[in-house]
Amino acid sequence: MIKITIIIPTWNRKSFLENSVTRILKLIESNENNKINIRLFVFNNASNDETAQFLNSFQEIKKNEFNFEVLNSSFHSDGGFSIYQAILYGSSGSDWVWLHGDDDQISDLITPDKLYAALLHAADVEAKTIVACGLESMNSSFADSNTLKLGEACNKYGFINTLGWISGLIFRPNDVLANYFHPSNKIYWQSPYTHSFILFKTYFNYNTIIWNSNVINPQLTRKQSDIDERWNSDNVLQRFSYILPSFLNLFHENKDFRPSANFFRMATWSYISYITNQLFIYVSNHSRHPQHNELMNCIYKLIPYINNTNSSNELQYNLNLIRSIIDGKSDVSIKKIASLQFTNSLIV
Numbered sequence: 001m002i003k004i005t006i007i008i009p010t011w012n013r014k015s016f017l018e019n020s021v022t023r024i025l026k027l028i029e030s031n032e033n034n035k036i037n038i039r040l041f042v043f044n045n046a047s048n049d050e051t052a053q054f055l056n057s058f059q060e061i062k063k064n065e066f067n068f069e070v071l072n073s074s075f076h077s078d079g080g081f082s083i084y085q086a087i088l089y090g091s092s093g094s095d096w097v098w099l100h101g102d103d104d105q106i107s108d109l110i111t112p113d114k115l116y117a118a119l120l121h122a123a124d125v126e127a128k129t130i131v132a133c134g135l136e137s138m139n140s141s142f143a144d145s146n147t148l149k150l151g152e153a154c155n156k157y158g159f160i161n162t163l164g165w166i167s168g169l170i171f172r173p174n175d176v177l178a179n180y181f182h183p184s185n186k187i188y189w190q191s192p193y194t195h196s197f198i199l200f201k202t203y204f205n206y207n208t209i210i211w212n213s214n215v216i217n218p219q220l221t222r223k224q225s226d227i228d229e230r231w232n233s234d235n236v237l238q239r240f241s242y243i244l245p246s247f248l249n250l251f252h253e254n255k256d257f258r259p260s261a262n263f264f265r266m267a268t269w270s271y272i273s274y275i276t277n278q279l280f281i282y283v284s285n286h287s288r289h290p291q292h293n294e295l296m297n298c299i300y301k302l303i304p305y306i307n308n309t310n311s312s313n314e315l316q317y318n319l320n321l322i323r324s325i326i327d328g329k330s331d332v333s334i335k336k337i338a339s340l341q342f343t344n345s346l347i348v
Helices: 014-029 051-062 079-090 112-124 150-157 159-163 173-180 183-188 194-203 224-233 236-240 243-253 266-285 290-306 312-326 334-338
Strands: 002-010 036-044 068-072 096-099 127-132 146-149 169-171 207-211
Touching (some): 002 014, 002 079, 014 036, 014 051, 036 051, 036 079, 079 173, 112 207, 127 194, 159 194, 173 194, 183 243, 194 243
Parallel strands (some): 127 207
Antiparallel strands (some): 127 169
16 A cells, blocks of 8 residues: 655645645545555644644544544744654654645645555656646646656756656655755755755755656635745745755756756746845945845856856846945946846846
8 A cells, every 4th residue: 555645734725725635635535445554644844823723633633533643833933944843743654755835725636546546656667756737837748757856857847847846746655754854954944945955955866757647736825914924924925045056056966957047947946036126125225235145146157057048148137237236346226226127038
């Protein structure tokens, strides 16, 4: 029998979590396939809303019907460590782990038989990971049952598209857990994509299965004010600054892997916009932060990995402009900084 645990790390998302949990329990309830065991584990990262009360009452009602466990942490930990804890405590005895966002819902189209077939296929092709995402989040060429090395999948579809969405990650947990606390991984811990970088490090040279059968429903629309509040309270914007250094470390440690231009497609280079925003604040306030220089150095070191793209000249021009501002060698108006944009051609 194949054993898989669907793990939800959650923090202050009671209103979304209820829908996620209900849908997963519906999947478990419908399981009549005696060849697969599906379990739900929710790791509550010390939420201060009504999450714990909801989970405890829900578990009490369902405990005799479903394979459903809850762990309410007594202290809040950062994103990287909280996901590690969720995997550590939730994966015991499991062949596979499916990380699941607390604001996502598994599609009604996914049945236990379909999940079993995907896991069976992964075993047949010796895949260690399955990338499973909703159609609206993937490249239109993201084909079902496409078997690639995980590194090749990131080169083809982009690192963030492939590994960035937590609800799209199904993997063998033991090697990942063993790799989490390796000293070289400390650089990844502050990034919002800690799990993505460590999954890549662990399994980049192993097969992955592309599973794109509308696995996850489209996310519910939420207010911008709610998004802003969560990002600020969870320090997400600050953690973005660790993404580019993490990429440099990733390439340094995996010298036999070379990213293609497509590795940085879509969201990855939008982090440069975050740096541009910081520069705007710097110019406005006439203040300087040493992290600006650190991030710019990372960007310059990453340029060789995209030299073969049509956008490299435009990117170099914009980076030179930003560099001159940081170094105090350019008297650029605030208006010009505010209008500095990375055009569509830069989305490689």
